[in-house]
Amino acid sequence: MVLQTETEEKIVASAEKLFYQKGKAGTSMQDIADDAGMNRTLLNYYYRSKDQLFEAVFRKALGRFVPSLAAMLHSDISFEEYVPVMIETVIDTMIDNPQIPIFVLQELSSNPQRMPEIIREMGINPAVAMKKMASEGTLSVEQGIDPRQFIINLLSLCIFPFAARPVITDILFEGDNEAYLSAMKERKKLIPQIVKQIMMQNPSK
Amino acid sequence: MVLQTETEEKIVASAEKLFYQKGKAGTSMQDIADDAGMNRTLLNYYYRSKDQLFEAVFRKALGRFVPSLAAMLHSDISFEEYVPVMIETVIDTMIDNPQIPIFVLQELSSNPQRMPEIIREMGINPAVAMKKMASEGTLSVEQGIDPRQFIINLLSLCIFPFAARPVITDILFEGDNEAYLSAMKERKKLIPQIVKQIMMQNPSK
DNA sequence: GTCTATATTGTGATAGAC
DNA sequence: GTCTATCACAATATAGAC
16 A cells, blocks of 8 residues: 555556446456556456455545544544534545445445444444543533434535435536536535534424 | 236346345346246346346336425425425335435436436426425525525435445444434434524524 | 246456566 | 466356247
C-alpha cells in the first residue's frame, strides 16, 4: 500500500471504476485488463486472484469514509460540535466518489457476516460508542431523542441522496446533472439546520 | 402476470430471493433452478433468457414501492396530508422486503439510462410533479423550503436505514436483529415528527 | 411440460517462453 | 514484468427425446 508501480496503480484504478459500476460478479478480469489497456494475466501477476483484487478495492472504498464516521462515534468532542464537520466531510467525499455507497452497501448486504471483522479492523467499538452516546447531555434518551435514531437520521440524510442519484436526477431535476450536483452541495448547509432542529426536539408526549 | 402456473411461481420466488441477495451477475440460472428444486432448462422454457427473468423480477420490485411514491407526487391531496400515510406505507413495504432498496438502486446505478423509460412506464410525470410541489402553500420555496430537498430528505429517512441494515444492526444494535427491527417500526412515528419540524422550518436567513 | 445431451462461449488461473 | 498458450470449468441457451 505504501509504494505501487505504475502498472499496479492502473489496475486498481480500472478495477475501482468497474467494480463500483457493475459490481464484483458483473465485472470480469478481462474487462478490467481492457480498461487498463494491458494483458489479462498481469492482473493475476499483481493480485493473484480476482478475490484479492476485489478485496483491495473494497478496503480502499471503506477507508474513504469510515474514518470520519468512526471519529464521530469515538472522539472526545461532543456530537454537537463534531456533527457539522462530519457532514461536510462525508458529503464532500460522496461528491468525489458518488458510487461508493451502493458499492459498499451491496457487498455488505450480500455478505453481512463480514461486518464484525470489518468493525474490528476499522477500530470501531460499538460498546464504547453506545456509552459515549448515552453520556451526552445534549442528546439523550431523557430528552426524547434516541442517539441511535439520531445517527441513523444523520447518515440517511448524508448518504442516501448519492445512492439514489439516477432516481433523483431524472425525477426531481428532469435529468439535469448540474442541478443535481448543486443541490447536493446545498445540502452541506441544509442538513446542519435540520439536525439542529432535531436536537432541539421536544416530542409531543 | 394475471395467471401463473405453480412452476412459474416457484421460479420467480427463487429468482427474487437470489437476485435480491446476490444481484443479477452474482446469480446463475443453475442457482435459481436448485433453489426452486427443478431442472435448469425449465427456466428457459418459461422465461426464454436470464435477462427476461431478471426483468420480471425487477419490474415486480419496482411495483412494490413506486406506486406510493408516484401517488405522493401526483395526487390532489396536499403533501401535508399525504406524507404521513406514505411514510407508513413505504416503511411497512421495506420491512417486508428489506433487500429491495439496494437491489433496485444497484440496477439503476449500473444502468441509469433506463430511468426515462421507467419513469414513463410507472406513470410519473416530472413536470407535473414539479408544478404540484411549487403550488403547495405549506411547502414552498418562498417559505425557505425547496420541495425537491424536502422529498430527498423524506425518502432518505424512510429508505436508507434498510439499505444500510447490516451496518446499522452491527454497529448501533450490536448485532441484535430484533432491536434493529423494532427501531425501524419506531421510525413510523419518529419520521412524521421530524417532517413536521422541517416543514415549520424558518431558516436563519 | 419436463427431461438428457450438446453447442458455444466466457471465466479465472497457471505454466513457461522471452 | 510481460507475453502466448493452455487448462479446467461454469455459464447461457437450444435441440430433440419422451
